[in-house]
Amino acid sequence: MMKFTKQIVALLIIGLFLIFAPNIKGDQGYVLIAIGNYTIEGSIVEFGATIVMFVVALWMVVWLLKLVYTTLILPTLWWQSRQNKNQANYLQAGIDYMTLGQWQQAINQFAKVKRTERLESANKLTGVCRAQLNESDTLLLTDDIAKDTKLTTPFATLAGLMKAHKYEDANLLVQSLKLPIAKQPLPFQQLCLSVYAQNFNWNEVASHLPRLNKLAKKHSDVNAFDELQQLNQTMFYKAFTRYISAFSINQLQTVWTGWHKAIRSDRALQTSYILALSEQQQSQLIEPILLENDLLKQQDWLLEVLRHIFKNTTFVSMDLLFSQIQKHITKQPDNKTLLTIYAYLAAGQKDFQLAKQALEQVVYSNNNLVDKRLYAMVLAELGELRYSVDVFKSIT
Numbered sequence: 318m319m320k321f322t323k324q325i326v327a328l329l330i331i332g333l334f335l336i337f338a339p340n341i342k343g344d345q346g347y348v349l350i351a352i353g354n355y356t357i358e359g360s361i362v363e364f365g366a367t368i369v370m371f372v373v374a375l376w377m378v379v380w381l382l383k384l385v386y387t388t389l390i391l392p393t394l395w396w397q398s399r400q401n402k403n404q405a406n407y408l409q410a411g412i413d414y415m416t417l418g419q420w421q422q423a424i425n426q427f428a429k430v431k432r433t434e435r436l437e438s439a440n441k442l443t444g445v446c447r448a449q450l451n452e453s454d455t456l457l458l459t460d461d462i463a464k465d466t467k468l469t470t471p472f473a474t475l476a477g478l479m480k481a482h483k484y485e486d487a488n489l490l491v492q493s494l495k496l497p498i499a500k501q502p503l504p505f506q507q508l509c510l511s512v513y514a515q516n517f518n519w520n521e522v523a524s525h526l527p528r529l530n531k532l533a534k535k536h537s538d539v540n541a542f543d544e545l546q547q548l549n550q551t552m553f554y555k556a557f558t559r560y561i562s563a564f565s566i567n568q569l570q571t572v573w574t575g576w577h578k579a580i581r582s583d584r585a586l587q588t589s590y591i592l593a594l595s596e597q598q599q600s601q602l603i604e605p606i607l608l609e610n611d612l613l614k615q616q617d618w619l620l621e622v623l624r625h626i627f628k629n630t631t632f633v634s635m636d637l638l639f640s641q642i643q644k645h646i647t648k649q650p651d652n653k654t655l656l657t658i659y660a661y662l663a664a665g666q667k668d669f670q671l672a673k674q675a676l677e678q679v680v681y682s683n684n685n686l687v688d689k690r691l692y693a694m695v696l697a698e699l700g701e702l703r704y705s706v707d708v709f710k711s712i713t
Contacts, residue, residue, distance in 0.1 A: 407439075408439060411424075413508075414426060419504075421446075421544050422541045427439040427440075427442055475490055476508060479515070485516065488512055488513075507533075507545070507549075513525065515555070519576075530583065547585075550585040554589040554592050558593050566599060569590075569593070581606075581609075582609075588618070588622065600626065600630060600633065600634055600635060603626065603635075607622065608641070612642070612645070616652075616654040616655060620654055623662070624685070624687045627661060628687065632667075633661050633664070638662060656679050657683060660695075663675060669698045670699065676692045686712050689708055693706075
């Protein structure tokens with residue numbers, strides 16, 4: 318803006334000088350220019366005004382050309398460049414998800430690739446992902462696909478170190494990259510979260526997990542986000558069990574209670590913590606965590622947790638939780654999920670007759686092997702050994 322103002326002021330000074338200089342001298346002056354058969358003549362004032370108008374007109378033409386370039390041509394070039402970059406990002410993000418074993422996320426990324434020169438590679442990789450979803454959990458890439466997609470990246474190196482359980486080396490690599498993790502693509506952020514968890518860097522886990530979940534919800538559909546949560550649950554469970562082996566349950570509990578409630582309420586993190594405690598048969602530590610949740614809205618999750626605890630501790634003894642579920646079951650006596658939960662907790666209270674009554678309403682409709690195992694054990698406790706053996710035979 319300052320440059321433009323200076324140009325206008327300069328033109329005005331020149332124009333005023335050409336107009337008023339002859340008047341100051343008392344002489345209008347005369348200009349005669351002859352070129353071939355053409356002659357230009359007039360006063361100095363007329364000649365000066367013509368030059369000024371010509372310069373202004375020339376400047377306007379240049380300004381209009383710049384305006385056309387910046388409003389029409391430049392955005393088009395920028396848009397093309399941005400599209401090329403995005404297509405490359407989609408393809409690379411898909412490859413990164415494949416490295417992590419997140420096949421649905423990878424398929425979603427490859428579906429965004431539209432440019433012809435990248436479409437063939439995206440289609441090949443989509444086929445690989447669909448095969449993995451149907452067949453196995455192992456990443457299978459043919460040599461030509463690996464060559465086309467250029468997997469020789471820091472991400473691939475980091476993923477390889479994590480797969481080889483070289484967690485300290487992976488942590489050193491993350492530190493050496495010196496990248497702002499929050500600004501990296503989602504797959505890289507998730508991999509770094511795994512590095513932090515396996516190296517027991519709990520402060521970094523608490524810092525990056527909410528941001529990662531927010532980003533994942535924004536850029537993923539429901540199925541892909543559920544897949545991410547399941548992978549996070551597996552990852553955190555592994556980290557928690559390793560931490561207990563290396564230190565103690567008390568130290569893990571200190572870490573847990575030191576986190577903000579918003580962090581502790583993360584479903585994958587909370588479930589992993591509960592499962593790790595159930596492996597150590599720590600029902601008394603699990604019950605307060607379950608009571609922090611809205612049990613009616615999360616019945617399915619609660620039932621799966623109780624089933625897992627039952628596998629590790631035989632009977633689930635939780636007095637306060639049993640009392641709460643007992644209140645809810647009187648209001649929803651036909652709720653099969655609540656009835657199943659009630660059966661597990663009643664068995665934990667040694668009220669096997671009550672557990673039997675609840676299970677007989679759901680055990681065959683649920684057709685769950687863990688529920689049938691509980692039913693067989695309840696029958697055995699009640700002395701109905703013949704029926705108990707029959708149930709055991711049906712699940713073996």
